[in-house]
Amino acid sequence: MLTAHKLTKSFTDVSAVRSVSLTLEPGKLLALVGASGSGKSTLLNILAGLMDADTGEVRLNDERVLGPSEVLVPGHKDIRLVHQEYQLMPNVSVRENIGYALRFYEKSYQNFRIDELLRLCRLTDVQDRVPRQISGGEKQRTAIARAIADKPAVLLLDEPFSHLDLPNRLIVRNLLFDMVRQDSTSCLFVTHDATDALSIANTLGILRDGRLIQLGPPEEVYHRPATAYAARMTGQANILKAKYLPLLGLPEASNSEALTSFRPEQLRLDDTGAPGIVRAVYFKGSHYEVDVELSRYVCVHLLSTRNDLTLGQSVGVSLVSSTVWTLQR
Numbered sequence: 001m002l003t004a005h006k007l008t009k010s011f012t013d014v015s016a017v018r019s020v021s022l023t024l025e026p027g028k029l030l031a032l033v034g035a036s037g038s039g040k041s042t043l044l045n046i047l048a049g050l051m052d053a054d055t056g057e058v059r060l061n062d063e064r065v066l067g068p069s070e071v072l073v074p075g076h077k078d079i080r081l082v083h084q085e086y087q088l089m090p091n092v093s094v095r096e097n098i099g100y101a102l103r104f105y106e107k108s109y110q111n112f113r114i115d116e117l118l119r120l121c122r123l124t125d126v127q128d129r130v131p132r133q134i135s136g137g138e139k140q141r142t143a144i145a146r147a148i149a150d151k152p153a154v155l156l157l158d159e160p161f162s163h164l165d166l167p168n169r170l171i172v173r174n175l176l177f178d179m180v181r182q183d184s185t186s187c188l189f190v191t192h193d194a195t196d197a198l199s200i201a202n203t204l205g206i207l208r209d210g211r212l213i214q215l216g217p218p219e220e221v222y223h224r225p226a227t228a229y230a231a232r233m234t235g236q237a238n239i240l241k242a243k244y245l246p247l248l249g250l251p252e253a254s255n256s257e258a259l260t261s262f263r264p265e266q267l268r269l270d271d272t273g274a275p276g277i278v279r280a281v282y283f284k285g286s287h288y289e290v291d292v293e294l295s296r297y298v299c300v301h302l303l304s305t306r307n308d309l310t311l312g313q314s315v316g317v318s319l320v321s322s323t324v325w326t327l328q329r
């Protein structure tokens with residue numbers, strides 16, 4: 001089990017990581033979601049033993065993970081970090097890149113394991129090419145294959161989905177999901193886009209300005225985000241002051257200035273609902289995203305499968321009151 005206790009890291013004029021504590025269990029996937037500059041990469045480097053924290057400590061199964069100032073070769077033998085830039089060896093093949101991680105094993109096991117990883121990561125057909133001859137998705141999968149080759153206890157990934165198209169995202173997502181279950185790997189990845197995190201993570205954390213502001217099961221963070229930032233980082237959200245709830249036919253809350261949040265899918269087009277005017281319609285394939293203006297100051301975003309909506313059309317909107325969530329400031 002990997003644990004971080006009150007990690008803090010500052011650079012000259014910025015606090016990149018502020019008192020972050022977390023636990024990562026074997027066979028579990030933890031995703032940290034945060035905007036650019038929220039401290040994701042800094043935190044990963046500290047967890048991997050590649051950067052010294054100013055205060056706090058990282059432990060792997062009760063043994064302290066030492067920072068670069070305390071060891072000759074930075075990094076921990078049971079923890080792998082897959083960087084955003086993949087860091088593959090440019091002049092050797094995909095097969096050799098993966099094999100490098102297995103160089104201390106017997107040749108027959110090396111070959112068996114490389115073949116297995118090539119299959120698992122769908123790289124068999126490009127195994128003899130060098131990195132500049134393969135796609136971004138293949139590079140990403142090669143970096144992951146190399147990182148998991150000798151079955152590390154902990155796999156850390158920096159934005160594993162950011163440069164990938166949809167088919168590649170699904171391949172990498174399934175790969176991580178299967179690997180974590182089969183090998184009981186502890187896996188932590190950071191991302192600025194929660195889409196994949198919501199579907200595979202056991203636990204989701206929200207990082208803001210170096211602080212872990214929320215940590216919990218994805219459903220809980222999605223439906224009960226701590227703040228407006230947590231709501232927006234985990235998907236589309238309607239954020240409304242409580243005083244505007246009557247526009248949706250709901251009773252006004254006691255604190256009219258409190259911020260409330262609800263998801264687009266929690267709103268329904270309903271002829272008997274609160275009146276509004278369609279201001280935008282976006283085709284999304286399986287459904288439409290629709291902006292409905294409820295007043296001069298309030299516009300809500302909802303999902304609909306109706307294909308007859310036109311700009312300026314009058315519609316009714318309803319929301320189940322129990323789904324309105326009050327945010328912390």
Ligand SMILES: Nc1ncnc2c1ncn2[C@@H]1O[C@H](COP(=O)(O)OP(=O)(O)OP(=O)(O)O)[C@@H](O)[C@H]1O
Pocket residue numbers: 011012014015016034035036037038039040041042043192
């Ligand atoms: N070596 C450094 N020297 C000075 N400041 C740094 C250094 N590394 C990071 N920072 C600052 O620390 C903060 C956190 O940076 P970090 O790279 O960890 O964020 P991030 O969430 O990974 O961002 P991104 O998603 O854009 O990669 C930022 O304000 C960044 O400018």
